[in-house]
Amino acid sequence: MRLLVTGGCGFIGSNFIRMALRDDPESFICNADKLTYAGNPANLARTVKEHPGRYVFAKADIADHDTMLRLLEEHSLDGVVNFAAESHVDRSIIDPAPFIRTNVLGAQTLLAAASKHGVSRYVHVSTDEVYGSLGEKGAFSETTPLAPNSPYSASKAAADLICRAWHKTYAFPVIVTRCSNNYGPCQFPEKLIPFMYLRAMRDESLPLYGDGGNVRDWIHVEDHCRGILLALLKGRPGAVYNFGGNAERDNLAVVREILRFCGKPESLVRFVADRPGHDRRYAMEYSLAAEELGFSPSRSFEEGLGQTLRWYADNPEWVRGVTSGAYLSFIQEWYGDKV
Numbered sequence: 001m002r003l004l005v006t007g008g009c010g011f012i013g014s015n016f017i018r019m020a021l022r023d024d025p026e027s028f029i030c031n032a033d034k035l036t037y038a039g040n041p042a043n044l045a046r047t048v049k050e051h052p053g054r055y056v057f058a059k060a061d062i063a064d065h066d067t068m069l070r071l072l073e074e075h076s077l078d079g080v081v082n083f084a085a086e087s088h089v090d091r092s093i094i095d096p097a098p099f100i101r102t103n104v105l106g107a108q109t110l111l112a113a114a115s116k117h118g119v120s121r122y123v124h125v126s127t128d129e130v131y132g133s134l135g136e137k138g139a140f141s142e143t144t145p146l147a148p149n150s151p152y153s154a155s156k157a158a159a160d161l162i163c164r165a166w167h168k169t170y171a172f173p174v175i176v177t178r179c180s181n182n183y184g185p186c187q188f189p190e191k192l193i194p195f196m197y198l199r200a201m202r203d204e205s206l207p208l209y210g211d212g213g214n215v216r217d218w219i220h221v222e223d224h225c226r227g228i229l230l231a232l233l234k235g236r237p238g239a240v241y242n243f244g245g246n247a248e249r250d251n252l253a254v255v256r257e258i259l260r261f262c263g264k265p266e267s268l269v270r271f272v273a274d275r276p277g278h279d280r281r282y283a284m285e286y287s288l289a290a291e292e293l294g295f296s297p298s299r300s301f302e303e304g305l306g307q308t309l310r311w312y313a314d315n316p317e318w319v320r321g322v323t324s325g326a327y328l329s330f331i332q333e334w335y336g337d338k339v
Helices: 011-023 065-074 089-094 097-117 151-170 193-200 221-234 252-262 287-295 302-315 318-320 325-338
Strands: 002-004 028-033 055-059 079-081 123-127 173-178 181-183 206-211 215-220 240-243 248-250 268-273
Touching: 002 011, 002 065, 011 028, 011 221, 011 318, 028 065, 055 097, 079 097, 089 097, 089 151, 097 123, 097 151, 097 215, 123 151, 123 221, 151 173, 151 302, 173 221, 181 221, 181 302, 193 206, 193 252, 193 302, 206 252, 215 252, 215 302, 221 240, 221 287, 248 252, 252 268, 252 302, 302 318
Parallel strands: 002 028, 002 079, 028 055, 079 123, 123 173, 173 240, 181 215, 206 268
Antiparallel strands: 215 248
16 A cells, blocks of 8 residues: 555554555555654664665645645555544644644645545544543443543544545545554654653653552553554544553552662652643543454553663663753743653
8 A cells, every 4th residue: 555644753653654664565655744843764774775666755734735635646645544633632722723733724634635636545543531530430442431631631632523524525535543542663752651751760860740640541552553553454434443452550550660770769750740631541442443453452461561661771862862951841831840
């Protein structure tokens, strides 16, 4: 398949591109990325050499209809996977505007360009956060009502509904995927696992929201990318598929695992005021993806976490490259004297 992958220099997108090119020697990928703070070309530094003639990069904004259409036509692309999104809840609380522009307007613009070009497959990558928060029991299914609680999740829910409308109104072959919390190599270090690991290794305080009891279902990024590939190749147009990792952990338990790996004391943990609109618990029921796509997670959380932390330990140059002045400025603005 000849694919337009948007947001491909980000954490999940770059892992997907490497997997897709490796798994299908006939595939071709055009990666369109705006290269905002979390878009890192270093994530794909070796890809051009490893797959000559099968990968091209274009610095581009999915909210630019003419550029998206040009890329689709210039490279004769027949499929789209949309990862492009502003994705950090904390940043959305500080300023929701970029989230609305990219996640809502950008999603609609990309759908319009892909419709005009006539692609045969289109996957829109979403999140479990569109469902809101769970109680102590149960899990999200694809029929759970959308109830987003942050500007980020609201923007993603809006994009999901636009995708639904595109299928219902125009019979467009769009598929929506929703996953639980990702972790793995190349994740931008404002996210929980790399953020806490890097601070622990520097013997800095670890700011943990509330009582640390917020629960997430963790999925390794390669398991998630495998699910997206399955949805692209086998999914029903108009369908929504959940992907989960069978790995519910509260944030304090995750931080304790990181501290054990680092050989650091729990006294580094500092409980701070909870984030506004902080969902208490997520869990994903993914039987539909298992039945229709053959999806199942392949890694336990303990195995995947160890592999992930070793990757950060083995790639100090990558870490130095992303923990720049812009990253440090955000951390200081958001946490202030909490860290």
